[in-house]
Amino acid sequence: MNNYRLPLFILACALSFAAIPFGTDLLAQGVVAAEAANAGETPPESQTLLDLIAKGGMLMIPIGLCSVVAVYVAIWQFLALRRDQLIPSGFRSKLRESLGTKGDDVDSGLAYCKQVGGPVSRIFQAGIPKIGKGDEVIEKAIEDAGAREVGKMKRQVRPLSAVATISPLLGLLGTVYGMIGAFQAASAAGAGKADTLATGIYEALVTTAAGLTLAIPVLICHQILTGKIDSLVDEVDDVAVDFLEHVGGNGDGDKKSSARKPRAKSKSASAKPAVAAA
Numbered sequence: 497m498n499n500y501r502l503p504l505f506i507l508a509c510a511l512s513f514a515a516i517p518f519g520t521d522l523l524a525q526g527v528v529a530a531e532a533a534n535a536g537e538t539p540p541e542s543q544t545l546l547d548l549i550a551k552g553g554m555l556m557i558p559i560g561l562c563s564v565v566a567v568y569v570a571i572w573q574f575l576a577l578r579r580d581q582l583i584p585s586g587f588r589s590k591l592r593e594s595l596g597t598k599g600d601d602v603d604s605g606l607a608y609c610k611q612v613g614g615p616v617s618r619i620f621q622a623g624i625p626k627i628g629k630g631d632e633v634i635e636k637a638i639e640d641a642g643a644r645e646v647g648k649m650k651r652q653v654r655p656l657s658a659v660a661t662i663s664p665l666l667g668l669l670g671t672v673y674g675m676i677g678a679f680q681a682a683s684a685a686g687a688g689k690a691d692t693l694a695t696g697i698y699e700a701l702v703t704t705a706a707g708l709t710l711a712i713p714v715l716i717c718h719q720i721l722t723g724k725i726d727s728l729v730d731e732v733d734d735v736a737v738d739f740l741e742h743v744g745g746n747g748d749g750d751k752k753s754s755a756r757k758p759r760a761k762s763k764s765a766s767a768k769p770a771v772a773a774a
Contacts, residue, residue, distance in 0.1 A: 552702035555670035559663055559706050566659045566714045570721075573653050577724045579731075583616050588735050591620065592742050595627075599743035602627055615645040616732055620739060627743050634743065638736050642729070649725050656718035660711045667707020674700020 549556055575581075594608035595601050605624040609617040622641035626634040678696020 548702055549706070551699040552706060553670055553674060555666050555673070555703050556706060559666050559670075559703065559710060562659045562663045562666070563710050565655055566710065566717070569653070569655045569659075570714070570717045573656075573721050576652070577649070577721060577728070579728075582614055582728055583731055583735070584612055584614075587612065587616065588738055591735070591739065595624075595743060600627060615649065616728075616735070619645055619732060620735075623736075623739070631740060634740065635736075638739075642732060642736075646725065646729060649728075650722070653718060653721045653725070656714050656721065660715040660718060663707040663710045663714070664704075665707070667704040670703025670707075671700045674703065 552559075591605065591608060592599075595605045602624055605627075606621060609621040609624065619638055619641040623634045623638040626637045675697060678693055678700055681696055682693035
């Protein structure tokens with residue numbers, strides 16, 4: 497993912513979350529004013545956001561907890577999935593240098609990967625000890641390590657997907673409970689008490705509005721983070737191709753001449769299966 501997308505996303509999220517209180521306040525004020533106009537009364541004092549949230553009932557608590565989880569995971573992952581954190585600048589060229597001109601300096605290559613750290617270094621740290629055992633063995637080691645690292649990264653953003661799925665359901669459940677209570681109150685009040693039913697219905701809809709308001713930006717955030725991971729996989733794939741070109745055939749002189757055949761296959765095999773496996 498291009499670097500300019502992160503500031504744009506943060507700005508969009510900030511504007512979205514900043515607009516939530518104003519939108520819900522306007523919604524509450526409009527409903528109350530409409531009720532007063534229908535009753536021929538002076539509109540009462542407008543409700544605050546906290547008043548509206550309180551009317552959402554107990555299910556606003558788990559929705560609020562979901563929002564806390566979403567904010568924490570989103571900030572954590574946007575910091576963790578920065579490109580300079582995953583693939584340090586000059587990693588490809590420095591990895592080649594550490595392996596030597598012949599691409600067979602295993603100890604130096606391992607030392608460099610341990611020094612850099614991070615998921616990408618761990619991927620190549622699994623392949624470097626296989627140098628001299630054939631291209632297919634090296635490639636398989638990189639594939640397996642890549643699958644594990646990509647799987648870890650995708651598991652770390654999975655809570656966002658869970659929040660985006662659960663929060664609308666919690667909101668809908670709260671609305672159903674609220675509607676049941678509204679109709680019970682209207683039934684107990686008897687005929688001619690439509691205002692009681694209307695008030696209960698609009699209060700019941702608060703949880704649905706809260707759930708959807710949370711789910712939409714969280715889902716967008718999840719998609720962007722998933723895209724960052726896929727972009728990382730593509731970059732790792734390119735580094736893996738260069739790595740195999742540099743070390744290919746060491747220890748197998750008869751394979752040296754055919755080293756380019758595994759190279760062509762590695763474009764689709766080295767990192768892409770890691771995504772599929774994750």
